[in-house]
Amino acid sequence: MTAEQSPSTARRKLTFLAGFAVYFAAVWLLWDTPATYPLKIFVVMLHEISHGIASLATGGTIDKIVLDPYQGGACYCGGGNAFLTLSAGYLGSLFWGVVLLGLAGARRVSNHVLLTVVGALVVLLTALYVRNGFGLLFGLGFGTALVLAGRKLGATASRVVLTALGLTSCLYAILDIKSDVLDRPHLQSDAAMLAEITPLSTTAWGAVWIGVAVIVSVVVFGRAYRAA
Secondary structure, eight states, X not given: XXXXXXXXXXXXXXXXXXHHHHHHHHHXXXXXXXXXXXXXXXXXXHHHHHHHHHHHHTTOEEEEEEEXXXXXXXXXXXXXXXXXXXXXXXXXXXXXXXXXXXXXXXXXXXXXXXXHHHHHHHHHHHHHHBOSHHHHHHHHHHHHHHHHHHHHSOHHHHHXXXXXXXXXXXXXXXXXXXXXXXXXXXXXXXXHHHXXXXXXXXXXXXXXXXXXHHHHHHHHHHXXXXXX
């Protein structure tokens, strides 16, 4: 690195850290407000779709997906590998968060094109698999909003949207595991159902998943910081 490049690199890294700080401060302050509600439901949708993808990948089917306005949902699957399908929910939303962050950092394809594609996929998956009124309204509406944003926003603004979606998905995966599994192990969660077919307890599965989620999030943050 040359002396001329060093100040520029330092500024980019400071801008990166400042952006993350602003994001997390905003999420912290607005977490229980309507401002973050659509993002939470979006992550729930990713969670349920991940169950369905795991079922399809292991020879099963997706009968239907439902989303409810209280940040809950269910994926009704037939067949497939129960272990992988149950494990795919929380870890799937984490995975899609990482994918969205990767798309936000893409260089070969414009971010506004990628945002449009993400929105179109949300609309398509909703039309194919979501089968309740609220879920259809949300999925079609949110996906359409992303398509319109991708068409109207510039590359920089689209990158901000993709980054917000990815970060929220990673963060919500961690908080969701803590809330559903560690704080309330009596709930009939994915971990509880997994505990019925494995030697590990509900709490143990929650600890494993949250450990994976934290490690992955730290690694992704480190890579993003080094690339800034």
